[in-house]
């Protein structure tokens with residue numbers, strides 16, 4: 001019988017914990033992380049800003065704790081599953097014959113959280129201690145917006161006391177052999193547009209109805225959407241690279257509500273849009289455009305259900321010592337990297353918003369993107385390869401600024 005690498009067994013154990021929204025078992029994930037901290041030999045704290053939503057903070061103190069520290073962030077929650085669409089129980093962490101570990105959270109992002117832990121375990125086993133302190137935050141509720149997780153954490157005195165200089169967070173899988181590195185994100189704005197109008201009998205040509213007003217607004221949003229889709233198709237960066245999704249802004253009509261009966265003209269109509277504003281767009285200008293789309297119709301209302309007022313990016317050039325350390329390590333390990341704007345939202349946005357540079361990286365190469373999808377999986381060989389990468393990476397980042 002082939003014995004399993006203990007790091008893989010620990011990863012699978014973490015995957016079996018049902019931290020699935022909307023009722024994540026944070027007690028069990030906390031117990032797992034505290035046990036890991038004890039075994040590895042790093043200190044641990046539980047920070048609670050909202051009851052039942054623990055942030056587990058592990059700390060490996062550096063040789064010079066006064067220097068700005070490194071934050072390795074991961075979220076502990078995972079998204080729900082459509083169980084009947086899976087080839088096995090999504091919380092069994094079954095390993096297939098080819099080594100694929102099938103489980104919710106295998107990519108998003110329990111693999112990253114345990115990789116940080118394994119890297120520290122490896123470095124400690126080699127007798128290393130970093131120059132800079134390394135903190136690991138395991139935060140709740142990223143999958144539902146992070147309001148009771150990272151958003152509260154970054155605003156706390158506890159966070160300020162950590163003196164973070166640089167952070168790592170999640171990225172995305174890549175079907176090709178390159179490693180995706182995200183240096184910014186599009187700002188998520190979820191809006192509800194409400195229109196009101198005349199009612200009457202469904203057989204008549206009633207004027208200025210809620211639906212006709214909403215229709216005009218929707219068309220303006222959809223025209224904008226088409227223009228951005230076109231930009232995505234035709235635009236290239238100055239260096240010749242094609243645009244990615246993160247380089248344009250997107251608009252999707254995701255909610256439509258109106259009507260109570262077929263023969264009654266609705267008094268009110270609502271449309272919900274999922275909007276993602278690219279860092280290539282000025283946020284205030286974007287807001288003006290949206291407001292023009294809506295307020296051109298008399299009496300139309302606009303509500304922001306989700307609004308992030310920042311889409312600043314982390315600089316990726318020689319002026320950023322963290323980026324240089326990251327890039328040089330990838331070069332040394334012959335890893336090609338693709339730098340991009342993350343198309344959706346992660347907890348990194350809260351970190352960048354307060355001016356801390358952050359990169360989003362998940363070492364999941366040669367793997368289909370299956371986050372939030374059925375049969376999410378990660379092959380154990382790629383996971384183990386990632387552990388070597390993270391071990392080297394933490395060694396390098398922890399020593400940024402050290403004299404050789």
Ligand SMILES: CSCC[C@H](NC(C)=O)C(=O)O
Pocket residue numbers: 142143144145146188306344345346
């Ligand atoms: C605005 S909070 C929602 C966060 C979610 N993140 C991912 C990665 O799917 C999203 O972008 O929809």
Ligand SMILES: [Zn+2]
Pocket residue numbers: 075108109142170346
């Ligand atoms: Zn995630």
Ligand SMILES: [Zn+2]
Pocket residue numbers: 079108143371372
């Ligand atoms: Zn997710």
